[in-house]
Amino acid sequence: MNAAPDRFTLAARALHWLMAVMIVAMLFIGVGMVATVSARHEWLLAIHKPLGIAILLLAVIRLAVRVRHPPPPLPADLPALQKLAALASHWLLYFLMLAMPLIGWAMLSAGGYPVMLGDALRLPPIFPTSPVAFAVLRHLHGAFAMLLFLTFLAHMGAALYHGLIRRDGVFASMLPAASRSIDGDREEVDADKADRPSAARQND
Amino acid sequence: MHDPAPLHVPPRRIGAWSLIIGAVAIVAVAFGYVGGWLAPHRLTPKKLVNQLQHDAGTFAGYRRNHAKGVCVVGHFDSSGQAQAYSVAEVFAPGQRTPVVGRFAIPGGNPYAPDSSVPIRSMALRFTLANGQQWRTGMNSMPVFPVATPQAFYAQLQAKQPDPVTGKPDPAKIAAFFAAHPETAAFRAWAKTAKPSASFATESYWGLNAFVFVDAAGQHHPVRWRMVPEASDVGSVANTPGGANYLAADLTERLAHGPQRWQLQVTLAKPGDPTNDATKTWPDDRRTIDAGTLVLERSAPQASGPCRDINYDPLVLPAGIEASDDPLLPARSAAYADSYLRRTSEEAHLPGTAAPKPETSR
Ligand code: HEM
Ligand code: HEM
Numbered sequence: 001m002n003a004a005p006d007r008f009t010l011a012a013r014a015l016h017w018l019m020a021v022m023i024v025a026m027l028f029i030g031v032g033m034v035a036t037v038s039a040r041h042e043w044l045l046a047i048h049k050p051l052g053i054a055i056l057l058l059a060v061i062r063l064a065v066r067v068r069h070p071p072p073p074l075p076a077d078l079p080a081l082q083k084l085a086a087l088a089s090h091w092l093l094y095f096l097m098l099a100m101p102l103i104g105w106a107m108l109s110a111g112g113y114p115v116m117l118g119d120a121l122r123l124p125p126i127f128p129t130s131p132v133a134f135a136v137l138r139h140l141h142g143a144f145a146m147l148l149f150l151t152f153l154a155h156m157g158a159a160l161y162h163g164l165i166r167r168d169g170v171f172a173s174m175l176p177a178a179s180r181s182i183d184g185d186r187e188e189v190d191a192d193k194a195d196r197p198s199a200a201r202q203n204d
Numbered sequence: 205m206h207d208p209a210p211l212h213v214p215p216r217r218i219g220a221w222s223l224i225i226g227a228v229a230i231v232a233v234a235f236g237y238v239g240g241w242l243a244p245h246r247l248t249p250k251k252l253v254n255q256l257q258h259d260a261g262t263f264a265g266y267r268r269n270h271a272k273g274v275c276v277v278g279h280f281d282s283s284g285q286a287q288a289y290s291v292a293e294v295f296a297p298g299q300r301t302p303v304v305g306r307f308a309i310p311g312g313n314p315y316a317p318d319s320s321v322p323i324r325s326m327a328l329r330f331t332l333a334n335g336q337q338w339r340t341g342m343n344s345m346p347v348f349p350v351a352t353p354q355a356f357y358a359q360l361q362a363k364q365p366d367p368v369t370g371k372p373d374p375a376k377i378a379a380f381f382a383a384h385p386e387t388a389a390f391r392a393w394a395k396t397a398k399p400s401a402s403f404a405t406e407s408y409w410g411l412n413a414f415v416f417v418d419a420a421g422q423h424h425p426v427r428w429r430m431v432p433e434a435s436d437v438g439s440v441a442n443t444p445g446g447a448n449y450l451a452a453d454l455t456e457r458l459a460h461g462p463q464r465w466q467l468q469v470t471l472a473k474p475g476d477p478t479n480d481a482t483k484t485w486p487d488d489r490r491t492i493d494a495g496t497l498v499l500e501r502s503a504p505q506a507s508g509p510c511r512d513i514n515y516d517p518l519v520l521p522a523g524i525e526a527s528d529d530p531l532l533p534a535r536s537a538a539y540a541d542s543y544l545r546r547t548s549e550e551a552h553l554p555g556t557a558a559p560k561p562e563t564s565r
Contacts, residue, residue, distance in 0.1 A: 028238050034541075035240030035248050037353045037534035042518060042526060111543070112513060114337045120522035122335050131512040132551040138544055139553065149235060157228045164220035 007173040009069045015062045022055050027149050050117040056101035075168045089151055096148040107137035249537035255360040260312025264549040264557040268542040270325050272316055273308030274451045275508025278499035286469055286494035289424045290416035292523030293332045301330045306510040307403040317447035322397035326408040327515035336521035342408035348481035349390040353534030386482040402453045404434045404463045413478035413527035425472035430465040454502050467494040478527040514543035
């Protein structure tokens with residue numbers, strides 16, 4: 001029964017939830033700080049830069065974990081289009097969580113700013129100073145942030161769809177072992193479940 | 205349950221779908237609120253910079269305020285006297301720090317005559333040996349007209365040219381001043397102020413308070429200003445009709461030798477306002493001479509090294525921090541927006557203002 005893993009490894013799950021909080025916080029911090037002239041602009045930016053670099057480091061670790069430990073397979077009965085959407089959105093998320101901090105770092109470098117992560121901690125520039133590159137990268141940082149937010153919304157909606165509608169164990173695969181009843185709980189039989197083909201994944 | 209519909213949806217799934225849609229909608233709305241799209245009354249950097257454009261026009265590639273200026277290059281020689289109050293490397297005894305600066309006049313029109321305003325400005329970027337930077341923008345007046353970004357915005361709105369006359373409406377300006385008594389000190393100064401003939405003979409005040417941090421971690425609220433060595437009245441200015449005499453005067457002076465300023469740092473006493481640029485501190489406050497600014501050459505802003513620098517007053521090295529002055533974060537946010545607009549125009553990105561032919565000069 002345990003041929004394929006039914007959930008992500010502990011490291012993958014821990015990284016997923018930690019980074020989920022960090023990335024969503026970064027999106028709110030980002031749009032919040034550029035939309036205010038109050039002191040919030042200053043202290044949010046002071047959080048934004050080190051938190052963004054922390055996401056970059058974690059994303060590298062996470063990708064390594066992902067390559068070493070492939071995730072549990074999606075339910076066999078999941079329509080091909082949904083499978084493709086899941087796969088594509090996951091790789092898009094990986095791409096964006098690496099690209100966003102790199103672009104942030106590169107755009108400050110291109111703008112000739114010292115990349116300060118604190119009062120005295122400074123990162124070296126990773127791009128030559130260029131106003132044209134600054135403008136392009138700064139717009140890219142904003143556009144990719146919107147793409148990341150939309151992908152996150154779709155991802156959250158899909159996760160809830162798996163957990164509440166399909167109840168196929170996909171949501172549970174990202175949860176701690178103890179909290180299985182949220183999703184794919186085989187003991188709970190109801191009409192709702194009966195009209196769905198059962199998931200191929202062995203959850204019990 | 206009587207449900208004639210052939211597609212029977214169990215109530216449980218209606219609940220689940222509502223939960224999913226509700227959750228996504230709540231996150232999206234929260235994002236829209238934080239990002240300002242659903243909070244139209246919030247003062248944003250964009251609104252401030254749009255208003256600067258409404259007042260002066262849009263000039264592609266130029267700064268949205270202090271648009272007319274000239275680049276300068278030189279260095280700062282530290283006297284060592286500020287070191288007791290700030291660990292910033294720029295204040296170490298005998299330290300020489302390279303500087304790229306910019307003189308300018310306020311206003312968003314890069315073709316405005318030099319005599320159109322009595323104010324001149326000096327912006328400096330110190331590049332410290334440790335790679336940190338200190339950027340500052342100063343004006344040639346001892347007090348700022350307003351204390352908050354909201355009041356600054358209101359002032360810009362009051363100064364917007366009337367669509368019929370093409371000039372600001374004096375009634376609106378009078379109404380603004382009546383509603384803002386904190387502008388009194390500035391107005392008293394402006395009454396006697398005359399447009400100077402030279403950038404080199406002006407004092408430049410930082411106006412906003414900052415905080416020096418010493419080696420023991422103690423905080424010292426400060427204000428700074430640059431006091432010129434040159435005191436003579438320029439001759440070029442007295443030539444009537446010249447619209448661009450400031451840059452010419454500067455070039456002429458620099459041809460004869462470097463121009464110097466002393467950096468004077470005033471230490472606050474407890475109770476001195478650090479959050480109100482309309483109020484000066486009492487004259488008896490301790491002032492230290494932190495060193496000498498030496499400017500050696502100038503260059504036109506279109507090709508000079510200051511063009512692509514955003515003199516954001518919150519680019520600070522370790523040892524200097526922002527105070528609680530509400531103008532500082534507003535300046536930082538608005539300068540970033542202005543910088544993005546002008547660099548986008550330099551990059552000719554779609555949707556940006558196209559450069560105008562340089563005929564109006
Ligand atoms: C996962 C990582 C990151 C995310 C999700 C993120 C998100 C955002 C968002 C949503 C904005 C507002 C964009 C707009 O509305 O135009 C923003 C702006 C910005 N971000 Fe990031 N960011 C990340 C990493 C970084 C990093 C690592 C840095 C620098 C080291 C950085 C520096 C900035 C700066 C300087 C701004 C613009 C501030 C201004 O214009 O006033 N970001 N970011
Ligand atoms: C909330 C109030 C203020 C707003 C919204 C504002 C706005 C601006 C903007 C948009 C620029 C152009 C920035 C760029 O594109 O690089 C600018 C330049 C400048 N501002 Fe302000 N400003 C404010 C207050 C002040 C104060 C208090 C001072 C003086 C202490 C000051 C001094 C300067 C100087 C010297 C420059 C020219 C910098 C240069 O030469 O590049 N401003 N301002």
